[in-house]
Each structure stands twice: as structure tokens, then as C-alpha cells.
Amino acid sequence: MADTPKNMKASVIMSTYNAEEWLEKVIWGLSIQTETNFEIIIADDGSRPKTKELLDNLRTQISMPLIHVWQEDNGFQKSQILNKAIMASSSDYLIFTDGDCIPRKDFVATHLNYREKGYFLSGGYFMLPMDISKAITKNDILSQNCFDVKWLIQNGLKKSFKNSKLTASGLLAKFLNAVTPTKATWNGHNASGWKEDLVFINGFNQEMQYGGQDRELGERLFNKGLKSKQIRYSAIVVHLDHARGYVNEATWKKNFAIRENTKKNKVVKTTIGIDSN
Numbered sequence: 555m556a557d558t559p560k561n562m563k564a565s566v567i568m569s570t571y572n573a574e575e576w577l578e579k580v581i582w583g584l585s586i587q588t589e590t591n592f593e594i595i596i597a598d599d600g601s602r603p604k605t606k607e608l609l610d611n612l613r614t615q616i617s618m619p620l621i622h623v624w625q626e627d628n629g630f631q632k633s634q635i636l637n638k639a640i641m642a643s644s645s646d647y648l649i650f651t652d653g654d655c656i657p658r659k660d661f662v663a664t665h666l667n668y669r670e671k672g673y674f675l676s677g678g679y680f681m682l683p684m685d686i687s688k689a690i691t692k693n694d695i696l697s698q699n700c701f702d703v704k705w706l707i708q709n710g711l712k713k714s715f716k717n718s719k720l721t722a723s724g725l726l727a728k729f730l731n732a733v734t735p736t737k738a739t740w741n742g743h744n745a746s747g748w749k750e751d752l753v754f755i756n757g758f759n760q761e762m763q764y765g766g767q768d769r770e771l772g773e774r775l776f777n778k779g780l781k782s783k784q785i786r787y788s789a790i791v792v793h794l795d796h797a798r799g800y801v802n803e804a805t806w807k808k809n810f811a812i813r814e815n816t817k818k819n820k821v822v823k824t825t826i827g828i829d830s831n
Contacts, residue, residue, distance in 0.1 A: 563666055564592040565643035565749075569632050569742070570653030571599045574608045576687075576794045582695045583656040585616040589663040593619040596653070597639035600627025633758035633767050637828045640749065640757050649746040655679055655791035656690070658701050664789040665746045674751070674775055677744030678736070678786030679793040680719050685710055687794035700792055722787045730787040738782035740772025744791050751775060756827030759812060766809040770816055777820045 566584060570577050577596070584594055594616075598605060606622060613620045623639045625631065640648065649665045651657060668675050682690075682700075686709050690700045699705040703717045711717070722730050740747075745768070755774045758767055772782070815821065 562591060562593050562645040563589065564647045564649050564662060564746075565595055565645040566592055566649045566651065566662065567595045567597055567636065567639045567643065568651045568653050568655075569597045569599060569636060570601060570605060572601045572605065573653055573796065574601075574604050576796065577605065577653040578608055578612065579656050579690060579692070579695060579794065580651070580653055581612050581616065581620070582692050583658070584618070584662075586659050586696055587657070587662045588660050589666060590617060592649075592662050593621060593644060595621045595623060595639045595643055597632075597635040598622060598624040599630070599632055599635045600625060630763045631760070632764070633760045633762055633827075634831065637757040637760065638831055640752055641828060641831070643749060646749050647746065648749050648752060650742055650744070651791060652743045652793075654794045654796055655743045656695060656700060656794065658790040658792075659698060661789055661791065664785065668783055668785050668788070669746065669748075670783070671748065672779075673781050673783050674740060674747035674772065675745060675783050675785050675789070676738035676741055676772075677746075677789035677791070678719065678741065679743050679791050680716070681793045682706075682795060683710070684795040687796075690794075701790065719787055720790065720792075727787040731784045734784060734786060736784070736786065738784040740768050740775065740782075742768035743793060744786075744789055745772070747775065747780075751778065751780060753828060754778065754823070756823045756825075756829060758827060759824040760826045760830055761824075762809045762812055763805045764809075765806050766813055770809070770813045773813065773816050774822050774824065777816070777822045 609622050623642050694700045703720050
């Protein structure tokens with residue numbers, strides 16, 4: 555059995571919306587982590603009852619606590635449900651991913667290993683095409699086939715330098731973390747930080763719908779004085795493909811304006827965040 559909540563080393567928070575097939579794969583990935591002392595919190599932005607049924611079933615099959623935080627479907631309100639999940643967490647360290655990202659078995663351990671006061675951690679993802687996303691079975695997750703480049707290539711993945719994200723380990727991974735030109739930003743699919751820092755900045759900006767709300771949160775953490783660490787070659791998730799039906803230009807423009815204001819005026823606390831719920 556998992557430890558009682560007050561001894562939890564971490565809370566893994568992930569968002570979902572009517573995507574049971576992908577969510578189940580992600581939870582199997584979390585079920586075999588090398589570090590088992592954590593809770594899983596599903597931030598559910600209004601899914602149908604099938605998601606709850608899946609979680610009720612999985613809860614009996616995995617060793618770590620599985621908490622379902624649900625709100626009514628009111629369009630894309632991911633920032634709001636993530637804030638509710640932050641407040642539902644019982645650990646002082648929060649790891650964020652998405653319900654379409656299968657974590658490698660050292661994912662939680664890696665985030666805990668690199669955590670440091672005054673920092674947040676920035677991981678990346680390895681995008682899979684739809685045919686491979688569909689082909690991955692529970693067995694492929696438990697055996698970690700889905701992180702094996704040879705297996706992926708046999709199943710249709712193209713050969714590319716990007717595949718080194720899956721093969722790099724130890725010193726090479728650390729070297730690639732150090733030299734990658736990608737900035738260490740807050741990425742919703744793979745990032746972590748201290749709960750007290752996230753609560754201090756009032757969590758995610760609930761005015762923001764799809765596009766950029768993760769980055770904006772990271773920008774406010776920077777404004778608070780935090781630094782970031784790059785762990786994109788160490789903390790690995792494979793990102794399952796899906797359609798993106800919620801992008802529109804008006805939302806992007808609004809979110810861009812909010813981010814510009816955050817940067818220009820060095821905003822630390824959002825006015826519409828955790829304390830609005």
C-alpha cells in the first residue's frame with residue numbers, strides 16, 4: 555500500500571477530457587514507477603461518466619492513491635481544474651503532465667532527484683504518430699517497449715536525431731540538457747515545482763483558455779525570482795497523438811496579450827487564479 559498522504563514525496567497532476575483510452579495508458583505508465591511514494595491527481599475538465607468508471611476500476615489495480623478532481627463541462631477550462639487539483643494535493647512537491655503523455659518508469663524519480671528550492675523543472679516530450687499511439691498496449695507500457703527506439707522503428711517510427719531523446723542517459727542526457735537551445739520554460743506536459751511557489755503566485759490564470767497558460771505560469775514564477783532547470787533529456791514522456799479541436803485565433807490573441815502584460819509588468823500573482831474558486 556502507498557504511504558499516507560502526509561508522507562507523500564510528490565503529487566503527479568494531469569489534465570484530461572473525454573480521453574479514456576489515452577488516460578488508461580498514462581496511468582499504467584505511472585503504476586510501474588521506480589519511485590512509488592506519490593499520489594496521482596486527475597484534473598478532469600468535465601469528462602463524461604466513462605472517465606470516472608475507468609478510474610474507479612484502475613484504482614483497485616494500482617498501488618498509489620488515485621484522486622479524481624472533476625468539474626462540470628463549461629468549455630475549455632483547464633487552468634481552473636488544474637488550480638483545483640493543486641489545492642487537492644497532499645504533497646509539497648507537484649509534478650505536472652497531461653493525460654496523453656506516458657511517463658517512462660524513472661519519470662517521478664527523476665523529477666524528485668533534480669528538485670531544488672528556488673527552481674522549477676522543465677521537461678520535454680517525444681511525439682508519437684497516431685498509428686503507434688494506437689498500437690501501444692498495456693504490455694508495451696509495462697515492458698517499456700514504447701520507450702525503446704528499436705521497437706518504435708519496427709512499428710513505423712522514422713529514424714531521426716530526435717530519437718536521441720529516448721536513448722540518451724546518464725552523462726549524455728545531462729550534457730544534452732545543458733547544450734539544448736530550447737529554453738527551460740514551464741511545460742504543462744512535463745514540469746514540476748514546489749506547491750508553496752505555485753500557491754504564492756495564485757496558480758494558473760483562469761482567464762486563459764487553450765494556448766500559453768503553462769508558459770504564463772512559468773513567467774510569473776520567474777517574476778517571483780525562481781530559476782528553471784532543463785531536464786528534457788532526463789525526464790521522459792511519450793506524447794500520444796490526438797486531434798486539436800479547441801484552437802481559435804481570438805483565444806490565442808487574448809492569451810498573447812495576457813502574457814505580454816505578465817512580462818512587461820513583472821506580474822507575480824494572477825488576479826483570477828486559485829483563490830477565485
